[in-house]
Amino acid sequence: MKALITTIVQPLVDHPEDVAVTVKEETNKVVYHLTVHPEDVGKVIGKNGRIAKSIRTVVYAAGTDTKKRIYLDIM
Amino acid sequence: MKQVTASGQTVKDAVQSALEQLNTTEDQVNIEVIDEGKKGMFGLFGAKRAIVKVTIKVDPVNQATLYLKEVARFFSEDVAVRVKRDGKHIYFDLSGEKIAMIIGKRGQTLNALQHLVRVMLNRGSQERFRVTVDAEGYRDRRQQTLEQLASRLADKAVKIKRNVTLEPMPSFERKIIHSVLQDNQKVETTSDGTEPNRHVVIKPL
Numbered sequence: 001m002k003a004l005i006t007t008i009v010q011p012l013v014d015h016p017e018d019v020a021v022t023v024k025e026e027t028n029k030v031v032y033h034l035t036v037h038p039e040d041v042g043k044v045i046g047k048n049g050r051i052a053k054s055i056r057t058v059v060y061a062a063g064t065d066t067k068k069r070i071y072l073d074i075m
Numbered sequence: 076m077k078q079v080t081a082s083g084q085t086v087k088d089a090v091q092s093a094l095e096q097l098n099t100t101e102d103q104v105n106i107e108v109i110d111e112g113k114k115g116m117f118g119l120f121g122a123k124r125a126i127v128k129v130t131i132k133v134d135p136v137n138q139a140t141l142y143l144k145e146v147a148r149f150f151s152e153d154v155a156v157r158v159k160r161d162g163k164h165i166y167f168d169l170s171g172e173k174i175a176m177i178i179g180k181r182g183q184t185l186n187a188l189q190h191l192v193r194v195m196l197n198r199g200s201q202e203r204f205r206v207t208v209d210a211e212g213y214r215d216r217r218q219q220t221l222e223q224l225a226s227r228l229a230d231k232a233v234k235i236k237r238n239v240t241l242e243p244m245p246s247f248e249r250k251i252i253h254s255v256l257q258d259n260q261k262v263e264t265t266s267d268g269t270e271p272n273r274h275v276v277i278k279p280l
Contacts, residue, residue, distance in 0.1 A: 004149040011142050011195045043198075048270070050193060057187035061179050062149045 001070065004062055005032055015028055018029035029069040032059075036075070044074060078130035082276045086111060086125045093129035135204075136165055143167055144207070146188065150176050164201065167192065169210040178210050184216060185210055185243055200264045218251055225255040227278075229262045232279045239277045243268065249275050 002021045007032055010016040015037035024031040045052045056072050063070040079096045083089035088109055094101060114126030125197075140158050147154035148170060154171035178185045189208035207214065222230050232239040241252065249266055252275045256264045261277045265268060 001149075007142075007145060007149070010200065012139070012191070039096050046194070049191065050271075051239070053271075054187035054190040057179070057184055058146065058191065061184040061187075062177060064176070 001030075001032065001059070001063060005034060005059060005072070007054075008058060009034065009036065009044055013037065013043050014050070015040055025068075029071050030066070030072070031037045031073055033073045034075070041075060078128060078129045080109070082124040082126045084112070084124065086127060089125045093127060095192075097129060097131060099131060102165075103132055105132055105225045117143055118170045125210040135196050135200055136160060139192050139206075140167065140179055142195055143169070143188070143192055144189075147177060163206070164205040165196065166207045166209065169208065174210050177214050184272060186214060186280060201239070213242060217248070221248060222255050225252045226259075228277055229259055232277045233261050238279075240267075241275045243274045243275070246269075249273065 002023060005021045006019055009019050013019060013036055018035075018037035018040070020035045022033045022035075023038055024033065034044070044055065045049070046054075052074050055074075059072050077097060079093050081089045081096060082094035083092050087111075090101070090106055095128070097104070098167070107128040107130070108125070109128055110126040113121060113123040129249065137159065139259055140156055143156050144154070147156065150240040151171055151173035154174070154177070159166040160169070176184070177186075177188070185208055189206055191247055192208055193204070193206040196206060209215075228239045228241065244252075253264050253266075256262055256277065261280055265276050265278065266273050267276050268274055
């Protein structure tokens, strides 16, 4: 799942080397925390959060076969 | 992106050395001359080496195809991507096992994927591409469903003499509804609300 997030995000930013994902497991959900280079924040959020929404849609869809709920936190 | 900066006695030498490092040929790269260099006096004093920056040209459409393939791999092992290019319109067709997962409810995952590919493809490039991501003819099937839905709801609007509001849809799906009902003299269609909740309203006349 971590790999999916980096695969999606890296081609969208100017500093792919600064894309990092950390995982935090909680009782009912898994929280993925995505951080990017400060200059790239706008590129992963998009106008009105459209890009962020698309990223979440794809990630949540890929995570349907995992037992826990997935939550993607950006920045 | 793959690029190297190389130097040489002349620009030509520098380019040659860069091409060797990248293991490619001159027609597949962009060359940017940073410093033309100077011969110097008797080739001894004040000589400056030529510096060039050589970047491998990448085809954005190829990049996007790879991107789609990589992302699709997380859904299912074997997803094939076919690409059709019609001027500025790039059409990607996905097929394979578990394709329903990639389409999602009412195509929402497919639409999200389409949006990401469009953003990626148009990022940092001057030309703008139109992108369609399809999966096993989903877009065609959806169009037929929407056409039927449109005529059915138009009849309903006329019968109950009330406005009929449809669920929110992306612009290209609303367009299908509008164009089906364009020639229908009994109803009028408008779109209401703001993205992403913009939806079609069918009004009886």
